Amino acid sequence: MPTDYQLTQAVQNLKILADDKMEGRKTGTPGHKIAAGFISDAFSAMQLGHFSPGYFQPFTYEQGWNEKTGVNVVGLIEGSEFADDYIVISAHYDHLGIKGRHIFNGADDNASGVAAMLALANYFTVHRPHHSIIFLATDVEEAGLRGAKAFLSSSPIKAVQIRLNINIDMIGNGGKRHELYVLTPPDVYFTPLVHQYIAAHSKATFRLKAGQPRKINRRSLLESRIDWRRASDHAVFANVGIDYIYFGNDIHKHYHQPSDTFENINVDFFKSSLVHITDLVSQLDRLNLRSRKVNSANE
Template sequence: MFKPFGLFILISCFCFQAYAKCALRQSYGLLNEGLLINDLATLSSAQMSGRKTGTIGSAKARRFIQSRFKTIGLAYFSEYPEFIQQFQLSKRSSDKQGFNIVGWIKGTSDEQQFIVVSAHYDHLGEKGRHVYYGADDNASGVATLLALASKVSELGLAHSVIFLATDAEEKGLYGAKAFIKNLPINKNAILLNINLDMLGEGGRRNKLYTTFSRGDEQLAKLVENVADTAALCLISGHWKSRNFSQFKQKFNWRKASDHAAFSKVGIPYLFVGGGVHTRYHTPKDNFENINQDFYISAAETAWLILQAADSYQAL
């Protein structure tokens, strides 16, 4: 049995080690950092005008992502020629069309089983003279998705991987819902959804959060294992993130982004992202306010998660 003083020292050492790890801002050099940052800057630039669904800015973002998919060497499904899945937002808005961008890479050994990596590319657009650039929300997720696609194209994974850039997430997850409703493969072939949303803000403690299918012990273990090697604080559970009084309603993190559409039909998910912050849904969510060191580490952590998922026992 530890003496109280010894226990105090042990806890103090553990806390110091945890804080020191959180204080790290480093890169393992796992991804093409220059291209990652360039993609983030392009998607959150003024020319994209905030990427609101149905706008010229959204179309520019769509063409950019489509071009990057081609350059990376992704294949497209016959159902979605040139990577484009067009969908109607709702029956009451027939003039409103959304466009998902969908590509994939065949697995090296389990090609009939798929992991879906998703990130929404739409944001809030312009309001008056203000542009809502959406650098963190969610240019950060899409640029990471592109970096992961490049890495899988280079190295390959055992399972096939679908890369899904969704539209109209801000309006009600319409893009993810449309993808689930019109899948190009059998639903049972999808083993896991990894959803990337807001990876550019880690706060003072460099925290990145993960939320996953309720009660899935193997996903919990996967996150724990990645947390041991990640160059930032990888926290299990978004509910541990800070909530700000400026938001009048609490966030239900299990339904807060596109992973909810997968969860609703019984597909396991792992949601990776930061918590809310003071620049959330404001014009100040711009490229200049992204902590690039943290963001690079967050993108690399997403790659570690995808690699771990590829060997995830339940798959």
């Protein structure tokens, strides 16, 4: 479990990533560069490994008639037992930037996920994982999941070596019912473990829910139709046959609004989310994910 200090540090990292000086972390802006540097510096302080000379993975993408550049931030901890088998823990760090006079800080979306990813990296530097773990802060998620696509298309490891993607996207505002959703592909080999965990740890003050939000959001009919299986970076991994677990709360009144600030984060909910995510990821890491997937495919 994360220590009280690690939880406090995670909250502080969330606050930093959602600060006005990050300018809403829109790709290509000065604030976005500051955010990427902050994540890279955090990886360096934890002495994570890396594939490139540093932690940055630049990539180009087309937007309209223009070619633009994004940058993922990628760190690595080598596994103690299954070093050639990888878990990728991902969270996108880009957001919407500044529109008019308003900064879209993206505290829940997705400073909360990046802060959780950094906390998991910190945890696994102390508790060495069985599988190798890649910590992936993706860029340009808000404009087509571009960073996740770039990571897989130019990854130094083969996609078949990635046994699981843990994607964290918005875990700082569980609404009045304090709900964190845990979404997996249907009927994968680890589904029973996930469901058992949810049944054992869900309570009135913090509800773990299997699947994806399905309630109608009155503010926007379009948002009420979000298919969370395809709405964040885990969809890119799923498209190439990689299993995933997605952690996220439902959309809320601050979603994609200037009011998505640190002040509107439910800190207790965020901490509880991080504790349970760390616990469940640790349990999954103790499995031999390669043999489990092979056995499942042969059944």
